[in-house]
Each structure stands twice: as C-alpha cells, then as structure tokens.
Amino acid sequence: MREIQIGGLVSFTTIDYPGKLAAVVFLVGCPLRCAYCSNPHLLNVGDGEYDPEKVFDWLKSRVGKLEAVVFSGGEALMQGDTLIEYMRRVKNLGFFIGLHTNGFYPETLNKASEIVDWIGLDYKATRNKYPELVGQNIAYDHMSRSLDLWLETGKDLEVRITCDPRHITKLDLLEIINDLQSRGVKKIAIQKYVPHFEDNEHGTTPEQRNQFFNDDNLRNEINTKFDSVIWRE
Numbered sequence: 500m501r502e503i504q505i506g507g508l509v510s511f512t513t514i515d516y517p518g519k520l521a522a523v524v525f526l527v528g529c530p531l532r533c534a535y536c537s538n539p540h541l542l543n544v545g546d547g548e549y550d551p552e553k554v555f556d557w558l559k560s561r562v563g564k565l566e567a568v569v570f571s572g573g574e575a576l577m578q579g580d581t582l583i584e585y586m587r588r589v590k591n592l593g594f595f596i597g598l599h600t601n602g603f604y605p606e607t608l609n610k611a612s613e614i615v616d617w618i619g620l621d622y623k624a625t626r627n628k629y630p631e632l633v634g635q636n637i638a639y640d641h642m643s644r645s646l647d648l649w650l651e652t653g654k655d656l657e658v659r660i661t662c663d664p665r666h667i668t669k670l671d672l673l674e675i676i677n678d679l680q681s682r683g684v685k686k687i688a689i690q691k692y693v694p695h696f697e698d699n700e701h702g703t704t705p706e707q708r709n710q711f712f713n714d715d716n717l718r719n720e721i722n723t724k725f726d727s728v729i730w731r732e
C-alpha cells in the first residue's frame with residue numbers, strides 16, 4: 500500500500516479542533532478546484548514533502564502535550580484506506596481525531612467514521628451554484644450524502660460556509676441555512692472570504708466581502724436557528 504502523502508504540518512493550534520489543543524496534518528490532492536482555494540499548492544496528488552513515519556514519530560512525542568490531531572488538505576479522504584489506516588494508528592496513540600473535509604467521498608467518510616471523532620464539513624454554495632464554484636458537477640450531491648451519513652453517526656460536526664461574494668448572496672446563504680436547519684445541524688461557522696495572496700484577479704471589494712458580517716438582521720436571524728454559530732471574520 501502506498502504511504503499517505505503529507506504536504507504540510509501545523510504543530511500547534513487552538514482553533515482547528517473545537518476546545519482541544521491540536522496539530523494539523525495536511526494531505527496533498529483534491530478533486531475540486533474552488534475559486535477561493537487557500538491551499539493551491541496542495542491540490543495536485545504528488546509526492547508529499549513530509550515522511551509519514553517521521554510525522555508519526557513526532558506525533559508520538561506530542562502525547563500528553565496535545566489532545567487532538569486534525570487531518571486536512573487538500574482533501575484528506577482522497578487518500579482512502581491508506582489514510583484511514585494512518586488515522587487509526589494516530590488514534591491508538593490516544594489522540595482525538597478531527598477531519599476537515601469537502602464531503603466529496605461519502606463512502607470513505609463512512610468507513611472513517613469509526614475512527615474520526617469530529618469533522619468540519621464545507622457546504623460551499625447552493626446546489627445550483629456548486630458547479631461554478633468548485634468545478635465539479637456532482638460535488639453537491641456527494642457533500643449532501645456525506646452530511647447525512649455523518650449526522651446519522653451522531654458524532655460532533657461543524658458545517659462551514661465560506662461567503663465568497665462571487666458565488667454566494669445573502670439569499671443563497673439563507674437557503675443554505677434553512678437546508679442545514681431542516682437536516683438537524685446544530686453547529687455552523689460562517690467564514691469570511693479572504694482572497695489568496697497570489698490571487699490578483701479576484702475582483703472583490705472589502706465591502707462585498709464584509710456584507711454578510713455587517714448585516715445585524717441577517718446575523719440575528721441565523722444565530723437563532725442553531726445551538727452554535729461562529730462568525731469567522
């Protein structure tokens with residue numbers, strides 16, 4: 500079996516797994532091509548820069564100092580069973596396991612649900628606008644299936660919506676919110692679109708990017724619908 504391909508590592512974070520001190524392992528490869536991607540260097544599957552066994556040994560040295568390890572990307576689940584086996588080894592060290600995912604691999608997520616304790620799932624746009632944002636026609640249906648599968652596990656979940664004004668309006672946001680509420684999602688995060696530093700052609704203004712966060716009526720309406728709403732500005 501091919502080793503997992505790791506393209507990055509954050510050794511300490513308090514914001515990537517709710518309430519826990521964590522490390523983040525970034526895996527290479529992603530089936531999507533989102534207009535706002537903040538990790539373009541991780542998109543293509545290739546040889547990772549980090550030796551997975553050295554990362555594992557380092558994680559072992561963090562036992563008792565960190566509480567969780569989060570797998571991110573790219574799209575970590577693209578690495579399938581190889582990733583699941585690696586996560587199992589990390590969990591056996593005593594860590595909580597987190598996963599940031601775009602939901603493109605529901606069957607793999609289902610397999611991983613035995614090991615993963617918490618996920619942050621991207622819900623990127625309304626169903627109609629998904630293809631233009633991510634460059635994939637079937638991505639919405641896959642994400643939707645992943646969301647339903649995860650909800651069935653009863654495990655912890657944060658659904659994340661990044662408000663890129665080129666692909667989402669306030670009405671779109673409310674449509675997404677209503678869908679999440681009707682499915683029984685309890686915790687969401689609404690994230691500001693921040694252009695990647697190399698993207699000189701995004702064509703958005705601060706006013707457009709801030710519009711979701713400056714609208715008190717919108718915020719209040721959304722805040723009442725969930726147990727937890729994080730506004731990441």
Ligand code: SF4
Nearest residue numbers: 529531533536573601
């Ligand atoms: S899913 Fe994430 S890593 Fe993949 S292209 Fe979109 S933003 Fe980038």
